[in-house]
Amino acid sequence: MPYTYRITESKLELTVTGARGVSVQDINEILKELDVLADGIKYQLFDADKIAGPNHIYYAAANADYAIRNGLNISNNLNVEMLLYAACENQINKAIGLIGVSKKTEAVAVAVLSTNEEYKLSEAIASSLGIVDDSVLDITPEKYESIKELYGITEAAIDTVGADRSEALASLISEKGSLLSLRR
Template sequence: MIIKSVKNGNYLIAVSGLETEGFEVSSLLGSINELSNETGITLQLFDSSLIATWEHLFFSALNALKAFNYGKNISNNLSVECLLYTSGQRQISIAVKNFGVNAETKDIGIILIGDDINLLQEVFKKILLITKGSENDAVLSINSKDKFEKIRNFFQITEIELKTICGSDEWTSCIEALIKYCIERSSLLVLQK
């Protein structure tokens, strides 16, 4: 789990990846909502298949926090706002369909937002128990051409855009370019009407 302090230390954003054997979606979401309500920790789960590294999740959470702080939020719920920023979509239904956990999800991305590092770690441990999962941040990585193309297509990143930033045909350079574009698409959500 990666934890970063933001906004002069007022908030902590934690992101992580999990591997699971699968779960019953409504039961999982009910338990997660209950955990969030009990602890006051904002949390959001994602199907990791469109997540472009931990940075994608971190900057999405940061942008969601900024949107709330400046009154530019789309939704009335910070966890939903994180989902919208991660997806780069203003439509909740599109964000849920593409980034929400579902019956086929095995690999999960997580965002946790709070102000107490010990509580964030405690909530994360409870999520591991609820999902019967194990921490594996590698599920957030772009580790295959299929995932690369799936992300590129979803965010409608053209070959020209990639080559502009990529600078070479080297795989790692192209992955870094794709990550930058995903973060950029997320950041630009506030400007969409």
């Protein structure tokens, strides 16, 4: 079952689903097919191995929505702005390189933003890419270490949060993303 969140300020619904067994040969071709499937509904794909759980995507989506509504955005596309906040990066190409889907991607996180709950669309996108499996969003010990390094989060910073290590990591990444608009 996908994770669902409400972004209250804009009344958007965010649905996050995972897929494993993904094989990406031509991302542009895949995006064309998914655009037809999405039929105008905003979605974004992430390399699930570089995402610190569904809350990471939620906070990126909420921050992206806030940035667009308040003129603090880099991109006029909510899905691209969400990618920037999730990557904690101001440059689109760098964000894609950090957490975007590539030929190396084996697991995908799918985020769908709409004005109603789009469980079926997020699952349809996930199943068109691989096997629907939300556990790819979980933070395993191996994923914890690689994500910590990717986002430049230290053990000392994690220790200061005083929560479960995975939750602390996700929280620190979300905080780093929240500060993105201040660096613009």
